[in-house]
Amino acid sequence: MHVQPASGPPLTEDALLDRAHLVAGHTIGELAERAAIAVPREMRRAKGLAGQLLERYLGADAGSRAEPDFTALRIELKTLPVHEGKPKESTFVSSIELDALADTDFEDSPVWHKLRRILWMPVEADPSVPLPLRHFGSPILWSPSPSERRVLQDDYERVATLVLAGRIDELDGHLGDALQVRPKAAHGGVRERAPEGLGGYQWTGPRGFYLRPTFTAAILHAAFR
Amino acid sequence: MHVQPASGPPLTEDALLDRAHLVAGHTIGELAERAAIAVPREMRRAKGLAGQLLERYLGADAGSRAEPDFTALRIELKTLPVHEGKPKESTFVSSIELDALADTDFEDSPVWHKLRRILWMPVEADPSVPLPLRHFGSPILWSPSPSERRVLQDDYERVATLVLAGRIDELDGHLGDALQVRPKAAHGGVRERAPEGLGGYQWTGPRGFYLRPTFTAAILHAAFR
DNA sequence: CAGGATCCACTATTGGATCCCG
DNA sequence: CGGGATCCAATAGTGGATCCTG
Secondary structure, eight states, X not given: OOSOOOSSOOSSXXXXXXXXXXXXXXXXXXXXXXXXXXXXXXXXXXXXXXXXXXXXXXXXXXXXSSSOSBTTTTBEEEEEEEETTEESSOEEEEEOOHHHHTTSOGGGSHHHHHHTSEXXXXXXXXXXXXXXXXXXXXXXXXXXXXXXXXXXXXXXXXXXXXXXXXXXXXXXXXXXXXXXXXXXXXXXXXXXXXXXXXXXXXXXXXXXXXXXXXXXXXXXXXXXX | OOSOOOSSOOSSHHHHHHHHHHHTTOBHHHHHHHTTOOOOSSGGGOTTHHHHHHHHHHTOOOTTSSSOSBTTTTBEEEXXXXXXXXXXXXXXXXXXXXXXXXXXXXXXXXXXXXXXXXXXXXXXXXXXSOXXXXXXXXXXXXXXXXXXXXXXXXXXXXXXXXXXXXXXXXXXXXXXXXXXXXXXXXXXXXXXXXXXXXXXXXXXXXXXXXXXXXXXXXXXXXXXO
């Protein structure tokens, strides 16, 4: 690493991309050392580490809010674990506020605000490589194409329809061609409120939107072929 | 079954289709009874039974030769096991003559002669239904569309290239988007001759061409949606 | 708890092996 | 054996459960 860390958020897309390119080819261990943070050898004990190191290094300023990491640039930062050329996992995009979802158009939704422009940072995800030695790849600054946007919006609207009808029990990982619904909580016991048919409510587990690996694989492929 | 069995091969496509439509809705047990053949309750001991009963009932005349079942009409008969709307298995198309393959253009190949026109007979494949009680569906007389043909030919030619180069060890089930290569023998000990690089030969297991379920699923879907 | 994500048990699919008949 | 195919162990993929940090 030959530059100083971010002293504040980048002011332009180019400035952000420049910083991101400096990370390419370096390792999680190197970035952690700069931040004086210890790196477990196993991902299991540090699931979000690479993403959090990048947030610091690149100057993300959203904190734990439901908006894109680089607030002024409206760009979301996502790491993408890659093994043998393909995404190893689905990508968490945002939590779902079940009580607000049915009243929120896709355009105004937190999930679309995050999806509309993403800075993808590929990270080596070969299980045989210890976590500190895994390399970052070259950044991909991506926005959905019109057809990608259509797929995402269709998925969103099918979910919104179910939530509006109070059919929360049908809200599971089978939904969505690209944008999937999955549990999102520290453990299975967490409960939150959701609509229930005619203005009532019910309690259910928190859920989030995820991008399926087939979708992110297409992004990777388009960027590097 | 309200008609007599075939006394000879059908003379026209329409005659063949008429006979095939008479089978739709009837069961394997009914067809077997007409032929005075006993039906095991399990498919395991009668893997090819439905196909062989149909050959007799419909008047196929190719016997065990490497050409379409209805020789005059140049139509191949294939059963298609269907469960919950989808093909349950891949479809065997033809054996591969490794010693001849590299010298045979797709157009002149046994596999293309079988693929160019197929009478598909869907057969119920729910494991919970005893074999004799499984129903036949409505026949589908199919020929590949131009794009389907392109996919099939591309797959064939990749295989031919490998065989020509003597790279028989690479000839396995991973090949082919639609047309797959798999072992085809009574057991693993069978050997046959194949080319080996510069005019020599080597011994290997017999292989056949199969259609992947994704490909036959598209045929089913196009016919019945 | 919300945001950063991956873990991993289970299911679905694949593809090598096999079964019956003439 | 070649033609009629399916069986089933192993692998790939899905989706519910979980882990760390501020």
